[in-house]
Amino acid sequence: MFTSRPTVRRRVLAAAGTAAALALALAACGSSNDGGSSMPGMDHGSKPSASSSAKASPSMGDMPGMDHMVAGNGLSDSKDGYRLTSEDATLTAGKQAAYRFAVTGPNGKPVTDFAVDQTKRMHFYAIRSDLTGFQHIHPTMAADGTWTADLDALTVGSWRLFASFTPDSGAGKGNGFVLSRTVTVPGTETTTPLPAAAEVDGYTVAVKGEPMAGMAHPMTVTVAKGGKPVTDLQPYLDTYAHLTAFHEGDTAFAHLHPTTKANGDHGGPELSFNAELPTAGNWRLFLQFQTGGKLHTAALTLKVG
Known part of the structure; x- marks a missing residue:
């Protein structure tokens, strides 16, 4: 469900010494071993993939914890001949669902050869249109190239489902893609304004930096x-935290790439990310980190100028 991600251009920021600090309290919106939701409309998960035991491919980025860079916003189901396909257009509210999909290549056939990226061959995300629901799943693939993402119960509304992957052969080998499709969860929908950051489970996150579009x-x-x-963060996906962002209004996707190298169960309190958010406005950030064997997902709204 995403667009091709050739190496992203780096722009040199000139205003040295003027980086303003934005500290926003945010809390883990829940903690879980299996990704269960602890808050209405907020779901998060880390379901293991049958193929996730492979080591990171040598083609991964050369920065600690850096996966392939992604260009674009992930709002298309096709890019450079690669297409995200699925027969599922609707899902039932309040019930777990097995969403099945495939990625076809320029030859029209299902792709089955994927590079390992941050310990997984596929990263799959579900986000509700008002950004109050979120799931991050690592689906499993059958021999014929059909992937299955086991979604936790979804609330009524429109959801966008993203697939992030890197082909390990063919025309797109080594290029990162983010493709997406939408599904509808029928029922009477209520839109929820983005909640203010609040402390949950005692964890508070402060973000320093002033990203510009x-x-x-x-x-x-x-x-x-x-x-x-906090100094007891445990490695999660080969780093101490995974940070994903979605743009308010169109659910455009961005992955903020970690640059802090994971080394043992003593990460924190500071984590460094390379942020490149393409559009001005409000972005909903979902920070996933692990302590004591439990995965926490913290949510924060960040305004980008």
Whole structure:
């Protein structure tokens, strides 16, 4: 469900020494071992893939924790001959669902050869149109190239489903793609305004940096609990935190790439990311990090100028 991601251009930011700090309290919107939701409209998951035990491919980026860079916003189901296909257009509200899909290549046949990217061959995301629901899943693939993403129960409304992957052969080998499709969950929909950041489970996240639309910019995230810096973050997807962003209004996708190298179960309190958000406006950030064997998902609204 995403667009091809050739290497993203880096723009040099000139205003040295003027980086303003934006500290927004945000809390883990829940913690879970299997991705269950702990908050209405907020789902998050890390379901294991049968193929996830492979080691990272040598073609991965050369920065610690950096996966292939993605260009574009992921709002198309096709790019450079690659297409995200699925027969599922509607899903039932309030029930777990197995969403099945495939990626076809320029030859029209299902792709079955994918590179490992941040320990997985496929990253799959579900986001509700008002950005109040979120799931991050690692689906499993059958021999014929059919993927199955086991979604937790969805609330009524329109959802966009993203697939992030890198072909390991063929015309697109080594290029990152983010393709997406929409599904409808029938029923009476209520739109929820983006909630303010709130402390949950005692975790508070502060974001320092002032991203500008379309410009690469370093960003630092700090994690605290009970007012004390957190230093026991455990590796998750080969880094100490996974940060995904969606744009308010069109659900455009962005992955903020981690640059902090994971080394043992003592990450934090500061984590570095390379932020490049292409469009001005509100972005909903979902930070996933692990402590004590539990995965936490924290949500934050960040305004980009």
